[in-house]
Amino acid sequence: MKLDIRQFSSKDEGFRKDLNQLLSWESVSDASVQKSVEDIVNRVRTEGDAALVELTNRFDRRSVQSAAELVIEADELAKAVERVDSAIVDALKQAAERVKSYHERQIQPSWQYEESNGTVLGQQITPLDRVGVYVPGGKAAYPSSVLMNVMPAKVAGVAEIVMVVPTPDNVVNDIVLAAAHVAGVDRVITVGGAQAVAALAYGTETVPKVDKIVGPGNIYVATAKRMVFGACGIDMIAGPSEILVVSDGQSNPDWIAMDLFSQAEHDEDAQSILISTDADFITKVKESMERQIEDMSRKEIIKTSLEGRGALIHVDSMEEAIEVANIVAAEHLELSIENPEEWVSKIRHAGAIFMGRYTPEALGDYCAGPNHVLPTSGTARFSSPLGVYDFQKRSSIIYCSHEGASELAKIASPLARGESLEAHAVSAEFRMIDNA
Numbered sequence: 001m002k003l004d005i006r007q008f009s010s011k012d013e014g015f016r017k018d019l020n021q022l023l024s025w026e027s028v029s030d031a032s033v034q035k036s037v038e039d040i041v042n043r044v045r046t047e048g049d050a051a052l053v054e055l056t057n058r059f060d061r062r063s064v065q066s067a068a069e070l071v072i073e074a075d076e077l078a079k080a081v082e083r084v085d086s087a088i089v090d091a092l093k094q095a096a097e098r099v100k101s102y103h104e105r106q107i108q109p110s111w112q113y114e115e116s117n118g119t120v121l122g123q124q125i126t127p128l129d130r131v132g133v134y135v136p137g138g139k140a141a142y143p144s145s146v147l148m149n150v151m152p153a154k155v156a157g158v159a160e161i162v163m164v165v166p167t168p169d170n171v172v173n174d175i176v177l178a179a180a181h182v183a184g185v186d187r188v189i190t191v192g193g194a195q196a197v198a199a200l201a202y203g204t205e206t207v208p209k210v211d212k213i214v215g216p217g218n219i220y221v222a223t224a225k226r227m228v229f230g231a232c233g234i235d236m237i238a239g240p241s242e243i244l245v246v247s248d249g250q251s252n253p254d255w256i257a258m259d260l261f262s263q264a265e266h267d268e269d270a271q272s273i274l275i276s277t278d279a280d281f282i283t284k285v286k287e288s289m290e291r292q293i294e295d296m297s298r299k300e301i302i303k304t305s306l307e308g309r310g311a312l313i314h315v316d317s318m319e320e321a322i323e324v325a326n327i328v329a330a331e332h333l334e335l336s337i338e339n340p341e342e343w344v345s346k347i348r349h350a351g352a353i354f355m356g357r358y359t360p361e362a363l364g365d366y367c368a369g370p371n372h373v374l375p376t377s378g379t380a381r382f383s384s385p386l387g388v389y390d391f392q393k394r395s396s397i398i399y400c401s402h403e404g405a406s407e408l409a410k411i412a413s414p415l416a417r418g419e420s421l422e423a424h425a426v427s428a429e430f431r432m433i434d435n436a
């Protein structure tokens with residue numbers, strides 16, 4: 001199958017402009033999506049379960065009579081494990097263990113220090129009380145996303161985890177439920193889209209209000225998450241998947257072609273880019289893609305994605321490749337090169353960096369250990385992978401000895417008076433040793 005993928009060379013006139021245009025794609029949060037999400041969120045907020053049931057029946061083509069039918073309790077999740085192929089259950093358990101072990105290294109302890117006058121300052125870390133995990137389920141089921149969202153919450157010590165997942169046409173995916181059991185979810189509610197986000201943010205008779213909603217989803221989910229932020233926390237707005245492969249031309253072209261496919265197959269809007277210092281290698285990868293796509297079950301999605309947002313870029317040097325990679329700030333960056341450790345410190349913006357020829361992004365999606373919920377659309381410039389820190393919050397701790405209070409009041413008092421806030425000044429001055 002011929003693939004009409006954009007090809008650039010850094011020598012081309014207007015290369016930077018073309019590159020910026022390639023990256024300037026924005027999710028279609030158009031007015032109609034915005035309006036319908038607003039209506040859905042408002043309805044769930046005011047009508048509760050009744051709206052949740054009606055919207056779920058409409059958007060997921062179901063026919064439930066009451067919200068109670070949407071709930072799957074923990075004992076039912078355990079039964080799902082028995083219905084799943086034991087090889088898959090084993091793989092889920094191994095993946096969960098690896099993700100847990102990686103995230104345990106992210107735990108941030110509380111800390112404090114004491115000054116010479118006895119004043120103690122510190123930071124106390126507490127887990128969130130109740131979290132809502134959105135697991136996408138409209139077009140495909142994602143058991144791996146259950147693990148990636150739930151394991152860091154468990155490691156952080158979140159007391160209650162409510163998972164939502166749509167079950168279109170009433171089809172429940174047992175692997176998703178088994179993953180929820182393996183990860184330790186307390187309760188699953190089979191709702192999706194903006195109505196699920198609104199139910200978690202505001203609470204209904206059946207869905208408990210949560211402190212934070214995490215997890216990826218389509219444009220309706222992302223728009224709803226933006227809208228409810230403030231009523232509860234959110235992790236990030238994760239858009240369509242992206243992969244950027246930097247190659248020195250020495251890898252197997254078939255492997256690189258498949259790595260590019262691996263993200264293209266997620267979504268028509270996914271982005272796959274190859275940058276190489278070797279023009280002949282780029283040609284070989286393109287030929288391999290045209291050959292291998294014939295055998296792909298999701299070939300139509302792959303083709304649309306590659307022809308819409310894919311690109312093959314020839315650069316003059318590794319320095320230039322790294323410079324372009326930093327502009328792209330991809331969700332996933334593969335350094336398919338001989339000495340990745342020599343270049344990795346020059347990468348300033350990427351959600352996850354996959355080092356060397358034997359580290360395909362797909363291993364990170366399932367089981368390497370790091371999280372697969374990552375910043376997309378260039379947001380790796382300022383945000384990080386989902387992690388334990390997303391499920392913890394910090395409180396400052398301040399204990400003043402009498403002597404310490406006296407010393408601090410000498411600083412605070414003039415500053416308070418400078419702000420014309422007399423009560424602040426006097427409150428501090430009361431604690432001064434001379435005034436006691």
Ligand SMILES: NC(=O)c1ccc[n+]([C@@H]2O[C@H](COP(=O)([O-])OP(=O)(O)OC[C@H]3O[C@@H](n4cnc5c(N)ncnc54)[C@H](O)[C@@H]3O)[C@@H](O)[C@H]2O)c1
Pocket residue numbers: 036059060135136137138139140142145166191192193194195216217218219220221238239240241266267372373374
């Ligand atoms: N970044 C990650 O880690 C990651 C992981 C897995 C999936 N994903 C992405 O998540 C997305 C999942 O999308 P999806 O659609 O398959 O599932 P989804 O669960 O996000 O959305 C399905 C829901 O969308 C709502 N919806 C659909 N059409 C609607 C309409 N016209 N009006 C109002 N609501 C409507 C319905 O309520 C439905 O339940 C994909 O883009 C996929 O690539 C990302």
Ligand SMILES: N[C@H](CO)Cc1c[nH]c[nH+]1
Pocket residue numbers: 142144145240241242263331365372373
């Ligand atoms: N690559 C996706 C995140 O960008 C996650 C995923 C789930 N399953 C397979 N892949």
Ligand SMILES: [Zn+2]
Pocket residue numbers: 241262263266365
């Ligand atoms: Zn993936």
